[in-house]
Amino acid sequence: MPDAPLENLYLRTSSESQARADKVLPNVGSEDASHILGDWKPDSEPKDYDRDEYLPEPAVEWGIDVEFPANKSIDAKRLASQFGETFREKFGSCSLYGRDSQSGFWTFLVSADGPEEVTGLKIAYDYNQTWKPDFRPAFESEYEARLSAVAELAVEYIGDCNTTPSKSPAEAAKHAKTLTGLSEKYDRTAAIHLVAEKGKHFEGRDIWDVMQCLGLQWGDMDCFHWVNEGGAGDDYFFSVETSTPPGYFLPEQIAAGQLQTGDLIFICSVPRTCQPVEVIRRMDKAVRYCQRRLGGSVHYTLGESELLMPVLLENVEQIASDLAELGFEPGTGPALRMF
The missing domain is CATH 3.30.1400.10 (ZipA, C-terminal FtsZ-binding domain)
Structure with missing residues (x-):
C-alpha cells in the first residue's frame, strides 16, 4: 500500500x-561539505582486525597463566571442558586462552577456527562488568579460591605446571574495588x-x-x-x-x-x-x-x-x-x- x-x-x-x-x-x-569534518583520523594506533594473537586485557581482567611442562600439548576442547558450567557456577564466568601448538600464537581456547592442541593456558576473570547493574567485585578469598582451583585442575589434567596470577589475590581484589563506580563517574x-x-x-x-x-x-x-x-x-x-x-x-x-x-x-x-x-x-x-x-x-x-x-x-x-x-x-x- x-x-x-x-x-x-x-x-x-x-x-x-x-x-x-x-x-x-x-x-x-x-553540495560537497565533507571538508567540514575533513579526512581526519585520531593520532593513535589503529584497530588491528587481522592481529595474530588474542590475550587477556590486564587493565580489566585478572589473569592466571598456566605454563605447561616442556613439549607438552593438550587437546583444546578437552581442556576447555574442565572449565565448564560446574566450574563457572562455583568460581564465576571466565575467558579461556590457549597457545596454539602449531602457530605458537595465543588465541581463544575454543572458537570456530581455534587451535586443536595448545601448549599453554590463560584464564581471565573480569574485574568488573559495567553492563551488569547487580555485579559485585570479587573478594580476596574468591580470587584465592579461583587460583587454587586452577592450580589443582592444571596438575590433574596437564601435569607439573607453573601457575602464576597477573596480580596476587589481595592486589586483584583491591584493583577490582578501584574500578567500582568508574562507569557511573x-x-x-x-x-x-x-x-x-x-x-x-x-x-x-x-x-x-x-x-x-x-x-x-x-x-x-x-x-x-x-x-x-x-x-x-x-x-x-x-x-x-x-x-x-x-x-x-x-x-x-x-x-x-x-x-x-x-x-x-x-x-x-x-x-x-x-x-x-x-x-x-x-x-x-x-x-x-x-x-x-x-x-x-x-x-x-x-x-x-x-x-x-x-x-x-x-x-x-x-x-x-x-x-x-x-x-x-x-x-x-x-x-x-x-x-
Whole structure:
C-alpha cells in the first residue's frame, strides 16, 4: 500500500540497508561539505582486525597463566571442558586462552577456527562488568579460591605446571574495588542539540540532504554516523539521532514526506572515542553547518547537564585525562572493554 511505507521492514545487512535507502533517496548531497569534518583520523594506533594473537586485557581482567611442562600439548576442547558450567557456577564466568601448538600464537581456547592442541593456558576473570547493574567485585578469598582451583585442575589434567596470577589475590581484589563506580563517574555522552524554532520542525528530506553533504553515513540503528575508517576507538566518531519519535530516520518515511523532527542530536561517547575533544570540536562544526542550512538553536550537554561549549570541552578534557591516568585512555582497548 502506498500509504504504508513502513510495511514489510525487517533486519538487513549494511549493504542491503544502503541499497534500500538508495532506492528511495539520493545518495549524493546537493553540495560537497565533507571538508567540514575533513579526512581526519585520531593520532593513535589503529584497530588491528587481522592481529595474530588474542590475550587477556590486564587493565580489566585478572589473569592466571598456566605454563605447561616442556613439549607438552593438550587437546583444546578437552581442556576447555574442565572449565565448564560446574566450574563457572562455583568460581564465576571466565575467558579461556590457549597457545596454539602449531602457530605458537595465543588465541581463544575454543572458537570456530581455534587451535586443536595448545601448549599453554590463560584464564581471565573480569574485574568488573559495567553492563551488569547487580555485579559485585570479587573478594580476596574468591580470587584465592579461583587460583587454587586452577592450580589443582592444571596438575590433574596437564601435569607439573607453573601457575602464576597477573596480580596476587589481595592486589586483584583491591584493583577490582578501584574500578567500582568508574562507569557511573566517567561513562559520559557529549551531545550537541540543534533544536528547531518554536512551532517549526526540520523536514526529513532536508535532514537527509545535509547529512549527505557532510559525508555522514546512514545505517546502523537507522541513524547517521561519522564512520571511523579503521582508526582507533569506536566504530563511529559520532552519531546523529533525534528525540522526535521514533528517534531515528527511516528512508521510506522521509521519501513519503512523513518525517519531521523537532531536533537533531549529535552524540559522542567520551570514553569510547579517541581524542574526544577534537571529535567534539569537529562535531560542533558539523552542527553549525546544519544550523546554517536548517535554522534552529544550538545547545550543548554532557550527560544531563547543559553547558557552554568551552565548559563542555574543559570537562571532557578532564575526563579524558582522568581516564588516561587510570589506564583507560579514551578509545583504547581497555576503555572499549570497560565502557
